[in-house]
Amino acid sequence: MENPNTSDRKFWETLRRKRFHFVVILALVTTVLSMTIGSNLFQGDLLNYQIVQMNSPSARRVSRLEKRQRKHGISTGPSVSFLGDLLGLMEEGGEFIPVLQKTVFPVDRIPNWGAMRTSDQWDRTYAQMTDADFVPVPRYDLSQLTIPMSSLTHPLLDTNIPIITAKLFYSTRYFAAYSVDANEYTGMHSGLDLKLPIGTPIHAIGNGLVAYAQNEGALGLHVIIEHKLASGEDVFSVYGHFSSVAVKVGDQVAVGQVIGTVGMTGNTTAPHLHLQVDRETETDPHMPWTPLYAPTKEQVAKWSINPITFIQDHAEKTSP
Numbered sequence: 001m002e003n004p005n006t007s008d009r010k011f012w013e014t015l016r017r018k019r020f021h022f023v024v025i026l027a028l029v030t031t032v033l034s035m036t037i038g039s040n041l042f043q044g045d046l047l048n049y050q051i052v053q054m055n056s057p058s059a060r061r062v063s064r065l066e067k068r069q070r071k072h073g074i075s076t077g078p079s080v081s082f083l084g085d086l087l088g089l090m091e092e093g094g095e096f097i098p099v100l101q102k103t104v105f106p107v108d109r110i111p112n113w114g115a116m117r118t119s120d121q122w123d124r125t126y127a128q129m130t131d132a133d134f135v136p137v138p139r140y141d142l143s144q145l146t147i148p149m150s151s152l153t154h155p156l157l158d159t160n161i162p163i164i165t166a167k168l169f170y171s172t173r174y175f176a177a178y179s180v181d182a183n184e185y186t187g188m189h190s191g192l193d194l195k196l197p198i199g200t201p202i203h204a205i206g207n208g209l210v211a212y213a214q215n216e217g218a219l220g221l222h223v224i225i226e227h228k229l230a231s232g233e234d235v236f237s238v239y240g241h242f243s244s245v246a247v248k249v250g251d252q253v254a255v256g257q258v259i260g261t262v263g264m265t266g267n268t269t270a271p272h273l274h275l276q277v278d279r280e281t282e283t284d285p286h287m288p289w290t291p292l293y294a295p296t297k298e299q300v301a302k303w304s305i306n307p308i309t310f311i312q313d314h315a316e317k318t319s320p
């Protein structure tokens, strides 16, 4: 027979021990839980931080957006303006866009396509052609470019060959339908397609800053150069479907500098240069303007410039 006091003591001792165990286990569980939750919170914070980092516009972006908002008459608060001005100074120091002084054509000569008769001749690379295969860059003369091809080839007179070459070279006119006989503003092609052999070196049409150089979307491997006009307006020249690129984002390029070579990247059925000149939009980096339907002349004028007209208007001397 046990002493009830003894049994009571044992009971309490057991309970205390168990409670001790319970407390130890609780402490352990709490520690483990708090560590897990803590690390999760930390990761969460880190994640939030990263998201904030990703979403926070770069110095360049803030100043550009601010500048464009100002340009489009959208008022921003004084603090944003102050920040914009502050970052604008950084932009001036960090990414200087050279003023466009003069322009050149992206190529200095082209194959005499109209004189070539077989696909073997046509399909040669730039390196496989000889000096005898090339002619000077033809004029962008719509009165000749819109002559139906059938009337130039039947009969095929020697005097028609330069016109055929020009028609094939300017294979898609400014905002034209994809037809060799199409006139401007008959389609939605936002630039000109210039038929050139693979590997043809392409020159920057003017001084500027490389804003984009990547393989993405319908234009494939393409380069975008930002130019600062004397008027203060920024315009962008776009060069599509390259096989190789000789510049990188942030590079300052001089007029005539080789920026890449003709290829067939992106959506294309034959080697050519897609050349486009865009006006400034609110997107940064600049996205080439690609309308989803045939735009009116007024809509085109808002976002785009005929690259040939642009080159001619800013050329020092005579250009094609």
Ligand SMILES: [Zn+2]
Binding pocket: 172, 189, 191, 192, 193, 273, 274, 275
């Ligand atoms: Zn094109």
